[in-house]
Amino acid sequence: MRLFTLVLICLLPLEALSRGVYQQPTDFINEVFQNNAPAAKRLWITGERKKISSDILGHPPLSLRLRFWGQGSRTAWILEEIGKEKPITVGIVINKNRVERIKVLIFLESRGWEVRHDFFTDQFKHIGLQTDTELDKHIDGISGATLSVRALKKLSRLALYLHSQTDFAHDAP
Amino acid sequence: MTRHRKKLKPIIKLRSLYLWHRYIGISAALFLLILAVTGLFLNHTTELKMNRSFISSEQLLNWYDIEPPQRTLGYATNQHHVTLVEDKLYLDKKSISGHFESLAGAIEFEDIIIIAVDRQLLLLTPSGDVIERINNINGQRTLLGAIGKISNHIVIQTDDFFITDLDFSIWKKASKQEILNIEWSYPTRLPNSLRQALKHDYRSNILTLERVILDLHSGRILGNIGVYLMDAAAIVLILLALSGCFIWLQQLRKRRHKKNAT
Numbered sequence: 001m002r003l004f005t006l007v008l009i010c011l012l013p014l015e016a017l018s019r020g021v022y023q024q025p026t027d028f029i030n031e032v033f034q035n036n037a038p039a040a041k042r043l044w045i046t047g048e049r050k051k052i053s054s055d056i057l058g059h060p061p062l063s064l065r066l067r068f069w070g071q072g073s074r075t076a077w078i079l080e081e082i083g084k085e086k087p088i089t090v091g092i093v094i095n096k097n098r099v100e101r102i103k104v105l106i107f108l109e110s111r112g113w114e115v116r117h118d119f120f121t122d123q124f125k126h127i128g129l130q131t132d133t134e135l136d137k138h139i140d141g142i143s144g145a146t147l148s149v150r151a152l153k154k155l156s157r158l159a160l161y162l163h164s165q166t167d168f169a170h171d172a173p
Numbered sequence: 174m175t176r177h178r179k180k181l182k183p184i185i186k187l188r189s190l191y192l193w194h195r196y197i198g199i200s201a202a203l204f205l206l207i208l209a210v211t212g213l214f215l216n217h218t219t220e221l222k223m224n225r226s227f228i229s230s231e232q233l234l235n236w237y238d239i240e241p242p243q244r245t246l247g248y249a250t251n252q253h254h255v256t257l258v259e260d261k262l263y264l265d266k267k268s269i270s271g272h273f274e275s276l277a278g279a280i281e282f283e284d285i286i287i288i289a290v291d292r293q294l295l296l297l298t299p300s301g302d303v304i305e306r307i308n309n310i311n312g313q314r315t316l317l318g319a320i321g322k323i324s325n326h327i328v329i330q331t332d333d334f335f336i337t338d339l340d341f342s343i344w345k346k347a348s349k350q351e352i353l354n355i356e357w358s359y360p361t362r363l364p365n366s367l368r369q370a371l372k373h374d375y376r377s378n379i380l381t382l383e384r385v386i387l388d389l390h391s392g393r394i395l396g397n398i399g400v401y402l403m404d405a406a407a408i409v410l411i412l413l414a415l416s417g418c419f420i421w422l423q424q425l426r427k428r429r430h431k432k433n434a435t
Contacts, residue, residue, distance in 0.1 A: 026312040040342055042305075062270070064298075065305045080306075089308075106314070 022116060023105045025078045028091040029069055032076045032101070040067045043162060056133055056157045057081065070168040074100065077159045081151040083109040088148060090155050094163040099124045099156055112148030124152075129160040190423075194416040197409055204406030211390035218383045228385060229377035236394075239379050241372045248279040249361040253299065255279035255288050256363060258375045262290060266370055267301035268378075278320040278358030282327060282339060289320035289329065289358075294341070311335050311344035321357040323347070328355050 029037045045053050045061045053061045062080065069076045074095045080087045089106035092099065102124045104116035114120065120142060128136045135157060141149045163169050218224055228234065247256040253265055257276035262269040264286060277289035285304065288295040292314050294307040308314050310331055319330040326336045334347035334355070347355070363371070388394040392403030 021314065024312065024314060026309055063296075063303045063305050065296075067305070078308075 020108075021106045023091070023103065025089065025091060025105055028078070028103060028105055029076055032074075032091070032093050033069065033071060038069055038071050040069055041166070042067055043165060045162075049162075049165060052133060052161060053158060056161060057154055066162065068162070068166065070166060073168055075159075075163045075166055075168045077162065078105070079155045079159060081155050083112055083148045083151045085109065088115075088151050088155075090152060092156060092159040094159055097160065097164065097169060098126050098128045099160065101125070102152065102156055104152070107148075109148065112142075112145035114142050114145045115148040115152055120149075121152075124156050127156065127160075129157065129164070133157055133161055135160075190416060190420055194413065194420060197413045197416065201406060201409040201413055204403065205410065207389060208403075208406070211386050214386050215383075215390060218386075223383040223386065224381050226382040227378050228380040228382060229373070231373075233385065234376050234380060237380055239376050242375045245363070245368065245371070246276050247361055247363045248276065248358050250279050250281035250286055250358075252281065253279075253286055254361075254363060254367060255286065256367075256371055257290070258371050261375060261378070262288070262295075263371055263374075264288075264297055264301040266367070266374065268374065269295065269297070269301065269303065275316070277317045277330075280320055280322055280327065280358050282322070285339065287320065287327060289317040292316055294320075294329070307341050309341075319357055321355040323351055323355050 023031075043049075043066050045064055045066060050061060050064075067078070074093060077092045077094070078089065079092060080089050082088075086108035087106075088104060088109065091101075091103045091105050093101040102121045104121070107113050107116060123137075123139050127139075130136050135153065139149070139153055214221065214223065242259045245256060245258050247254055249255075254263075255276070256263045257273060260272045260274065262271070262273045262276065273290050275291055279286060279288045281287075284299060286297040286299065288297065292308060294310075294317070296304040296307065298304060310317070310329055313331070315331045317329060317331060321328045321330075323336065326338055328347060328351075329335050329337065334352050335344045336347050336351065337344050385394065388399075392399030392401075392406075395402065
């Protein structure tokens with residue numbers, strides 16, 4: 001029976017095991033603010049913000065309003081972007097206008113799940129935004145995960161831009 | 174006499190070949206035009222956005238046997254209709270971006286339309302713009318079963334009944350008494366005109382212009398007969414090229430003979 005189970009596990013495609021919910025967004029927010037999360041605030045993505053967000057994403061934002069959590073010079077965002085066909089949910093923390101942390105929370109695509117590993121997400125640490133809303137540091141891609149890598153780069157740019165639009169950006173030196 | 178006969182024979186052959194070449198050319202012209210024009214378009218499908226342009230002609234949709242949607246589920250709010258047609262969601266006649274699997278209900282609350290679909294609540298303006306997507310029901314991303322109203326609050330059913338307000342940040346479990354007083358959103362029958370419009374819109378977003386041009390190019394638009402017809406056209410074009418080359422060679426040989434004779 002044990003042998004049968006082992007064989008069955010080996011037969012399961014690796015991708016199937018790698019897809020799913022890695023962390024609930026609420027748990028991510030609680031972890032970021034050490035179980036003392038501030039009340040969620042909302043940012044309207046209209047007018048100039050909508051235009052710049054559309055330029056970053058390559059399509060109009062999925063909604064007119066986004067929720068975020070802010071404290072001191074930090075903001076935390078739960079953002080979604082389609083990788084190839086399905087949404088990738090990412091938690092991003094911005095501190096003093098730079099990325100403090102980025103984590104893939106939900107991944108439903110069949111390919112490109114490698115972007116959830118620390119060896120990839122660590123590249124985003126301390127990254128900022130240039131004046132043309134591009135990242136100020138190069139991010140190495142992963143072969144076979146081009147679309148997921150692209151989605152994460154877009155979301156980090158969007159989070160950095162949106163952070164700059166909040167009151168929490170002005171607290172940064 | 175014999176010499177005269179020898180001279181005449183090749184001229185008659187050439188003339189009949191000219192005639193054949195002409196007939197083949199005329200009969201192939203239409204197919205050549207179709208192939209060339211569709212080929213030109215196919216070389217630039219991305220630039221011309223042909224893969225994103227959809228055919229809405231009823232005749233063409235019927236020709237392709239594109240069937241009307243099988244699954245249509247609708248909910249009525251105070252002033253609007255929310256409908257799931259297969260995997261497409263509509264507010265009245267406006268399509269909402271995304272693919273959806275299950276629609277659990279829709280309510281209207283202070284000029285905002287709240288739709289419970291899959292694992293999220295969609296907050297829409299009356300014109301159909303998405304204000305916000307709420308993916309978090311009491312801290313969980315869970316499948317929604319139903320949506321309703323109780324006094325000034327919103328009720329969501331997942332594995333339990335949760336009460337919240339338009340802020341969607343505080344969730345409270347509903348008591349047994351509260352559950353009894355919930356005004357649930359129930360499926361309703363769509364008005365006929367709306368049902369027809371949505372069916373047409375759904376069908377009009379399946380067949381791309383690229384597909385039609387590709388099928389015209391290969392002849393598949395007429396089924397197997399069309400493919401054989403295009404095969405025949407290709408053979409005719411090959412014959413045209415060969416007969417053209419042959420005529421040109423004959424002319425060349427004739428000119429050389431004349432040159433040598435002078």
